[in-house]
Amino acid sequence: MQTCTNAYYNVNLNPHTEVAILGGAKIGLVQFPMAILNPGDYVLLPDPGYPDFLSGSRFRRCTLRYNAITKRELLFTSCYNSLSGSSD
Numbered sequence: 883m884q885t886c887t888n889a890y891y892n893v894n895l896n897p898h899t900e901v902a903i904l905g906g907a908k909i910g911l912v913q914f915p916m917a918i919l920n921p922g923d924y925v926l927l928p929d930p931g932y933p934d935f936l937s938g939s940r941f942r943r944c945t946l947r948y949n950a951i952t953k954r955e956l957l958f959t960s961c962y963n964s965l966s967g968s969s970d
Contacts, residue, residue: 912938919944 884897895901904910915938919925925939929948939946 908934911935912941915939915944916942 883901883903884895887893887895902910902913904913911932911934915925919939919942921943923942923944924947925936925944926947926949927935927939929950931951936946
């Protein structure tokens with residue numbers, strides 16, 4: 883993995899501390915927030931969104947905030963003025 887990343891993207895990674903081999907992207911969506919977040923951190927999630935986006939954040943007991951995605955925003959633009967104040 884480290885050799886390919888270096889060859890294709892010219893990025894040096896330490897294979898012992900900077901590379902994780904996962905059983906799929908879905909597992910990474912859960913484990914990534916658990917690795918970088920602390921309990922009480924705020925997490926901005928798309929709504930609607932893929933259910934696994936919130937799983938790792940919930941396991942870490944983070945404060946969830948939702949960004950409503952409307953039909954107009956299908957190109958992944960966010961409307962930060964309409965952020966929900968509710969949390970899970």
